[in-house]
Each structure stands twice: as structure tokens, then as C-alpha cells.
Amino acid sequence: MKKGNYQKETLLVHEGYDSGQHHDSLTVPLYQTSTFAFETAEQGARRFVGEESGGIYSRLGNPTVRVLEERMAAMEYGASALAFGSGMAAVSAILVHLTKAGDHILCTRGIYGCTFGLLNIMKKKYNITHDLAALATEEEIEAVIKPNTVCIYVETPINPTMEIVDIELITKVAKKHGIQVVVDNTFSSPYLQNPLQLGANFVLHSATKYINGHGDVIAGILVGSDKEEMDVIRGTVQKDFGGIISPFDAWLLIRGLKTMHVRMERHTKNAEEIVAFLKASDHVENLYYPFDENNPQYEIAKKQMTAGGGLISFTVKGGMKNAQKFMNELALIKIAVSLGDAETLIQHPTTMTHSGVPEKERLEMGITDGLLRLSVGLENASDLIEDMKQAFAEL
Known part of the structure; x- marks a missing residue:
């Protein structure tokens, strides 16, 4: 593709692909x-020693996967990207790369x-300790x-409390101490937030979510600001641990990326309408x-x-009992994690995504028994609000 100073919406459709190199196929093969x-x-x-491209x-590289990686690097304003078979494979890869036995990781709370x-696991097996802090x-x-x-290691917004962490502040302090900063950007997507531009060294995504957008892929993405370091990760942790993505899943992600900007705008618009409804509800104790x-x-x-995105968390009055009853009364909104x-x-973090977190740590994270996390979809917002109204009416 002839290079230009393109905006994100254009990069999502075109970046990383030259049809002339692929038998003039309009769609990425x-x-x-x-x-x-x-x-x-x-x-x-020659290829094995890097003298010839x-x-x-395919564990070492695949043309379809390369297009995905180049497109994601452009979207996050990074030097290079790596695609993985899951979000947790991306998390594992960067933490293994950055640490050795006896090191310490500082995390958002x-x-x-x-x-x-x-x-x-890393603490138990390798004495790599961690602390969670505000x-x-x-x-x-x-x-x-x-x-x-x-x-x-930063999540922002934090899952599932939606707490916001000041990335520029984190990176400012980290650089003073020579510490690398990793940001999980899954909740925002690269369309709404770009941590590398705020000073982070690495940004990662569960590409299963907004990057794909259609609920039919498990995948992860890691983007770094330093190409040489990303090449090291590609040639060591990714190659030897083997948590790679399949070409077909990469192809599905490329297809999903073409509409991500349109989807994120609709997710956000719907979320804003639902936020207004929830704030006015007598059944909602707190909204995030x-x-x-x-x-x-x-x-x-x-x-x-650049916008609030499509995730809302809120606590239902009456704790776990009413939170679960509300979920069970929903007809249109699906219970899924x-x-x-x-x-x-919609999901209940205490008993679902964060059920493996001990109660003390879970409460310190702000995950109470009445907390629900809502991922707002692309339906008509009025239909979603009516579904919540009738479910609240049963409490």
C-alpha cells in the first residue's frame, strides 16, 4: 500500500496489505x-539464519498473521506487534520476557x-512476587x-470496576527507576486509547473482544515501542513457548478490524444512553x-x-441475591463472561470472572457481591433499556 498520513479509520481497513503481493486479491488471503x-x-x-525473508x-511467521500484526502496530502507534492464540498467551509472554526468578511486578489494584x-503461579514456582496498589x-x-x-502492569479501565489509572503518571515514575510499563488496553480498544503514546513500553489486548467484535475468536495481541525488543520476544518466548495464533483466527481478526471504528462508536452511544437510565434507577446503588x-x-x-467505550459496571441494591435475580429476569441481554x-x-464478577480471587483481595479490588459488569452491544438501546426495566421490576 502506498504510504500516506492516514487516520485510524483508514488504517483499520488498509494497513499492512499490498494486494499486488498477493495475486491482486482485494481481501487479505x-x-x-x-x-x-x-x-x-x-x-x-538462508531463511533459517535470517539472510533471506x-x-x-507458521509458528515462526505466516503472511496472514503478518498483516494483522502490522495493522495492530499501526493502530497502537507501535514499532512492532505479535499475535497470540489468546489474551492470556500475550500476558504470559510479556511477563515471562520481562522477569526472572526473584523479580517483583507492581500491578494496579x-x-x-x-x-x-x-x-x-509465577510467585509460587519462581519467587516472582507482585503487589496490587492504587x-x-x-x-x-x-x-x-x-x-x-x-x-x-496496568489495566485501565480496570476489569471490572472501571477504575481509571493515569498512564502518563505511571510512565513518568517508571522511567525514573528504569522500570518497563505494560498496559492492558482491552477495555478501550486501540480506537479509544493508545498507551504507547502516553509513555508505556508495551500494550496488550485480548483480541477476542473489541478487535474481533463478533464473539467467534480467541486471540491476543502484544504491541511494543521498541522493534528490536519485540524481535527478541518473537524469537524466544513466542517461538519456544508456542502460544501462536492460527492463520484462520488472524484472518477473522483482520475482518473484524475493518469495522471496529464503527462498532466502537455504536457501543459508546448505546452505553451513554444506558448510563443515563441506570443513574436514574432506584435499584442501582453505584455506577462506574x-x-x-x-x-x-x-x-x-x-x-x-477519546470516548467512554462500551463497558459499564454497577451495583444492584440487595447484594448478590438481587444481582443474580436481575440477571435471571433479563430476556434480551445474555449472561456471558x-x-x-x-x-x-452481562456477568457477575464475584462468581464468574473473578471467582478464583480470594475474598479479601477481591474486596480490596472493589469487587462486591452486588457488582455486575455490562458489555453493551450493538442492538437498539431502547430495547436494551426496556429489558432492564422489566428485570428490575421483578426485584
Whole structure:
């Protein structure tokens, strides 16, 4: 593709693909192959030592996957991207890359339940310790950094409390100490937030969510600001641990990316209407949404996000009993633990995504028994509101 100073919407459709190199196919072809043939033994030898570009084996690289990686690197304003078989494969890869036995990881006080589980595995097996902290001020960050801290791992908005973390503040302090910053950007998507531009070293996504957008792929993406370091990850952790994406899943993600900007705008518009409804409901105790003007972190959200996105969390009065009853009375909204799909989904973090987190840590994260997480889909917002109205009426 002839290079230009293109906007995000154009990059989502075109970046990383030259049809002239693929038999003039308008759509990115699916290279559904495990291996690639060499014309000669010498050519194979040259490719294995990096003297010649070209296919070797799809765990080491695939043309369809390369298009996805180049498009995601452009969307996050990064130097390079790697695609993985799941979001957790991307999380595992970057944490394994950055740490060794005895190191320390500093995390935001709320993180995805499986990331929490991975950190506990690393602590038990390799004495790689971690702390969860608010990280709201420079003083708070400085107070919890240790001599062996090598990584600050950030979720923002945090899953599922929607707490906002000031990425620029985190990176400012981290750079003083030579600490790498990793940001899980799944909830915002690269269309609404770009952590690398705010100083982070790495950004990752569960591409299962907004990047795909259709609920039919499990995948992860890691984007880095330093190409040489990303090449090291490609040639070590990704290659040898093997958590790669399949060409078909990469092809589906490329297809999903073409409409991500349109979808994110609709997700956000619907979410804003539902936020207004929930704020007026007598059944809702607390509501958490980045662009809610009553959100104490509203100004931080506005500084680093272009819109509030499609995720809302709220607590139902009456605790777990009423929260679960409300979910069971819904007719249109589906009970499911993912997010970013065309369908609106609701889940109960205490008993679902964060059920593996001990109660003490879960409550410290702000995950109470009455908390629900709503992933607003692409339906008509009035239909979703009517569904919630009738469900609330049964409480």
C-alpha cells in the first residue's frame, strides 16, 4: 500500500496489505498452511539464519498473521506487534520476557482474574512476587516500588470496576527507576486509547473482544515501542513457548478490524444512553463508567481516552441475591463472561470472572457481591433499556 498520513479509520481497513503481493486479491488471503516449501536447500538455510525473508513454518511467521500484526502496530502507534492464540498467551509472554526468578511486578489494584492467577503461579514456582496498589499519586507509586521491581502492569479501565489509572503518571515514575510499563488496553480498544503514546513500553489486548467484535475468536495481541525488543520476544518466548495464533483466527481478526471504528462508536452511544437510565434507577446503588461526569476520575479518562467505550459496571441494591435475580429476569441481554461482542452481555464478577480471587483481595479490588459488569452491544438501546426495566421490576 502506498504510504500516506492516514487516520485510524483508514488504517483499520488498509494497513499492512499490498494486494499486488498477493495475486491482486482485494481481501487479505488466508494462508492456511503449517509450513512453506523452499526452492532449494540453500534457500532454506538462508531463511533459517535470517539472510533471506520468506516463509518457514507458521509458528515462526505466516503472511496472514503478518498483516494483522502490522495493522495492530499501526493502530497502537507501535514499532512492532505479535499475535497470540489468546489474551492470556500475550500476558504470559510479556511477563515471562520481562522477569526472572526473584523479580517483583507492581500491578494496579484491580486486574483480570486469570492475570491474577498467572501472577500467583509465577510467585509460587519462581519467587516472582507482585503487589496490587492504587497507584493514584506519584507518592503512592514511589512508596510501593521495590529495588527488584522490573515491571508495572496496568489495566485501565480496570476489569471490572472501571477504575481509571493515569498512564502518563505511571510512565513518568517508571522511567525514573528504569522500570518497563505494560498496559492492558482491552477495555478501550486501540480506537479509544493508545498507551504507547502516553509513555508505556508495551500494550496488550485480548483480541477476542473489541478487535474481533463478533464473539467467534480467541486471540491476543502484544504491541511494543521498541522493534528490536519485540524481535527478541518473537524469537524466544513466542517461538519456544508456542502460544501462536492460527492463520484462520488472524484472518477473522483482520475482518473484524475493518469495522471496529464503527462498532466502537455504536457501543459508546448505546452505553451513554444506558448510563443515563441506570443513574436514574432506584435499584442501582453505584455506577462506574469512565465518561460519567460524576466519576471522580473523569478528567483522567478524558485526558487519555477519546470516548467512554462500551463497558459499564454497577451495583444492584440487595447484594448478590438481587444481582443474580436481575440477571435471571433479563430476556434480551445474555449472561456471558466476554465483552465487545455485537450482543449485549452481562456477568457477575464475584462468581464468574473473578471467582478464583480470594475474598479479601477481591474486596480490596472493589469487587462486591452486588457488582455486575455490562458489555453493551450493538442492538437498539431502547430495547436494551426496556429489558432492564422489566428485570428490575421483578426485584
